[in-house]
Amino acid sequence: MYNDYLEILNELKNNNKNYAIATVISSTGSSIAKPGFRLIVSENRIIAGTLGSRKMDSYVLDACNESINKNMTKNISIGLDKNNKIYDYNMDTTCGGVINIFIEPFYNSQRIIILTESDDDEIYLNIKKIAGIIKINLLKINTENEKLEEKLNDIDLKNSYFILLTKNEKEIEYLSYILKREHKYIGLVASKNRFNNDLKKLKQNFNDDKLNEIDCPAGIMINAITPEEIAVSLISKIILLKNSV
Known part of the structure; x- marks a missing residue:
């Protein structure tokens, strides 16, 4: 069964699917679910596993969905005695005891999308190196020979972090898209002057609230100077956002 789970997790990762794993960490009473039992949940359904009860599985499914939506781990306790109300959830069973479960979400669909005019851009190369270490997906779009619309047309962007390393006249077009x-x-x-020029043009189609979504200068303010330091600043900002509830 362990090998089956590995295959399922690899498939979820290869298909850029978010998921949560619910693992029984302790149990008392005579429940089927023992430490090590787990559920894998993705896209609002149970992909693999069971805790031995459809009712219990349904409750844990909802808890997993909440964990994914809020990007936070959860500890839940399920009481198997209807007379004990101190747990997160209580079931009317003859098993007795309590099951404690740890839920952890995983975000494969989160990605950094970098727009650059050169595959040799030093900031991009350093971001690529750091992204590999922290295991976040990276998509590079070379705006010199790739069309933004074609690369992103079939991608769910709601969990995407964009970094623009562009310097050409199409920057307004990219930002608008x-x-x-x-x-x-x-x-x-970008420099403050270039950003201000971009804003003047963008204001023709976007209000101030929308334009405030653009972070420039981008990243965490650490007085970064070198390409390596700028990459650290940018990745730090993404980590901050990614791990914020």
């Missing part, structure tokens, strides 16, 4: 789509973050690496 992203602002019209769901996203988690837009970071523009």
